[in-house]
Amino acid sequence: MFSVNDINPGKAGPMSQTPDFQEVYEEQADFVYSLSRRLSPGLADAEDLFQEVFLRVHRFLPAFQGGSVRGWLRRIVVNTNSSMKRGKKNQTMAHLDETPGWKESLPDTEAGPSEHVERRASRELLEHALSQLSDDFRTVLILREVEDLDYAEIAEVLNVPVGTVRSRLARARMALRKQLEVDGAR
Amino acid sequence: MVHDEHIAELLSASLDGALGPQEKSRLEAILNSQPETGALLAKLASDRDALRALPALLAPTQLKARVSSKLPSPRGSGTRWKTALMAASLVLALGLGVTTSRLLPATAERLHLRPAQLASRAGERTEEFSLKGSSHIEPHVMLSEKVSGTYSGGSAQLRLRGDVGEHGSGGKLWLRLGFDFDGDGVYDLHSQPQVLQLDDSLGYEEIVCHIPLSEGMRDLSRGQIKVELASLDPNTPLTLQLDPQQAYLKLPFEQLDEHRNSAS
Numbered sequence: 370m371f372s373v374n375d376i377n378p379g380k381a382g383p384m385s386q387t388p389d390f391q392e393v394y395e396e397q398a399d400f401v402y403s404l405s406r407r408l409s410p411g412l413a414d415a416e417d418l419f420q421e422v423f424l425r426v427h428r429f430l431p432a433f434q435g436g437s438v439r440g441w442l443r444r445i446v447v448n449t450n451s452s453m454k455r456g457k458k459n460q461t462m463a464h465l466d467e468t469p470g471w472k473e474s475l476p477d478t479e480a481g482p483s484e485h486v487e488r489r490a491s492r493e494l495l496e497h498a499l500s501q502l503s504d505d506f507r508t509v510l511i512l513r514e515v516e517d518l519d520y521a522e523i524a525e526v527l528n529v530p531v532g533t534v535r536s537r538l539a540r541a542r543m544a545l546r547k548q549l550e551v552d553g554a555r
Numbered sequence: 556m557v558h559d560e561h562i563a564e565l566l567s568a569s570l571d572g573a574l575g576p577q578e579k580s581r582l583e584a585i586l587n588s589q590p591e592t593g594a595l596l597a598k599l600a601s602d603r604d605a606l607r608a609l610p611a612l613l614a615p616t617q618l619k620a621r622v623s624s625k626l627p628s629p630r631g632s633g634t635r636w637k638t639a640l641m642a643a644s645l646v647l648a649l650g651l652g653v654t655t656s657r658l659l660p661a662t663a664e665r666l667h668l669r670p671a672q673l674a675s676r677a678g679e680r681t682e683e684f685s686l687k688g689s690s691h692i693e694p695h696v697m698l699s700e701k702v703s704g705t706y707s708g709g710s711a712q713l714r715l716r717g718d719v720g721e722h723g724s725g726g727k728l729w730l731r732l733g734f735d736f737d738g739d740g741v742y743d744l745h746s747q748p749q750v751l752q753l754d755d756s757l758g759y760e761e762i763v764c765h766i767p768l769s770e771g772m773r774d775l776s777r778g779q780i781k782v783e784l785a786s787l788d789p790n791t792p793l794t795l796q797l798d799p800q801q802a803y804l805k806l807p808f809e810q811l812d813e814h815r816n817s818a819s
Contacts, residue, residue: 394623402614419614420622427626471752473610474767478745482692482729482785485748488608489787495605513571514606520573539560539567542599549602 387431388438394423397442404443407511408450410500422449443516444526447508454504498548506541513538566596570603610750664811666699666780668715668802673699673780675813677799686728686786686793694729694783701738704775704808711746711766712805713782716759716796726753727787732766732804735779742781744771750787759796768807777814780806 405418422445433441475485499507512523520538524531565582568574574582586593666673670684686695711732719726732746746766754760782804786793796802 394619398614398619399611402618403612406612407609416618419618420625423622423626471615472613472764473750474613475610475748475750476608478731478747478769480748481731481783482694482748482787485729485750486692486787491605492609495602495609510606514603515609517607520571535568535573536560536564538571539564542567542570542602543563545602546595546598 387433390427390430393426393430393438393442397439398423400439401442401446404446404511404516405450407499407515408446408504408508409454410496414453418446418450418453421453422446425449443512447512447526450508451504494549494552498545498552501548502541502544505537506544509534509537510541510545562592566592566599569596570600664704664808665803665805666811667799668697668713668782668797668804670797671697673697673782673804675811678797679799681799682797683794684797686784686795692729692785692787692789694731694785697782697784699780699813701777701814702775702780702811703777703814704806704811706772706774707807707809708772709807710768711807713762713764713766713803714805715762715802716798717753717762718757718759718794718796719753719755719791720757720794726755726791726793727751728753728762728793729783729785729787730764730766731783732768733779733781733783734772734775736773736775738777738779740779742779744769753793772807775808775811780804 401422402415402419405415405422406412409415409418422442425445426442429445477484480488499510502510508527509523512518512526518526520531520534523534523538527534529537562585565574565578565585568578569582586596666675667677669678670682684695713730717726717728728751729748730751731748733742734744735742736744746768749764749766751762751764753762784795
């Protein structure tokens, strides 16, 4: 069960001014949404996760003891996703871009629209392959490659030893490679 | 495919620079004797690069408003919370996707959009033009030349209207800004391209796009600013509408000034 102790274990520090919820919501909504979509490929599941995360943020923000708000939010997203998934089958992955109002920001500033379209096909294969992985494998891959966390940071988020992160990441990468070959990529 | 979990872990850890000296030596020996393992390592590295290139997904405005309306009002801060909820409700009621103005500094300047031009003065009538998707997509360019201004920090915001007409679903608008800060003809910086999904109903919809600007932004000295727009779907041309009062590009520059030699 999610509790205040899940928010900031081992990082109790000097009390600092509680961040304003509205500011946190406006500044971090995109981050939480993007991580929710990556961890939970089903569209409805991801939107439920987004909502549940901010309900918990709203409830536990007064207990926030300082440090990185984003790091705190990341843990809430991962833990909430895990607790929501228990005993629940994954939804089929909806095309990430089927919703009117959907938008994305592309990392490569020099790529034109033609390059975007060319890369999109391989990106869709990758996203489909990710959606077929177990939650544990998908989560560790997203935390390492998308969130750029190191092994120690991932271990803290997942509350597992560093050795477990290293071996799980290796198995996740092999599972992704295998799925991509099954799907006909490269 | 390698079935040895130990080798798989060595390959994986090598991608993260997490091998100890003995592990590095062991992996080198394996790679020297097993070319197929080297090929696998290259594929794993390529998968890693593809994951790192996944774009950030931005929260849809309607989802944010819907979730915001379900959150309990904080005690003692009713005015601000109610104002935000009212704004969100108004946005939903009008069917608009308007972002909040607090994203931009108060001193932000704007250029008005015309089909081929960004201008300091608005046009006199609404203009329309189409973006035709094709197998090789050339973006449509709106340009402003000989522009000066002091960079004030922050992001840009583009506002216009678009419609996919009778072509149904799939309308995606790609847009990007470019800055030539000193007017030498070379674009020094491009924004991250933004891709927006339009709805498939008939009729124009408001498009408001917040465009983050990265490090490297600086003052403009008789430079150039361009907006590039494209339809990503070859089967779905987009029609864009430029209302002289509503179509604009807001930029984080103070005292933005066009040095025009002749009337536009």
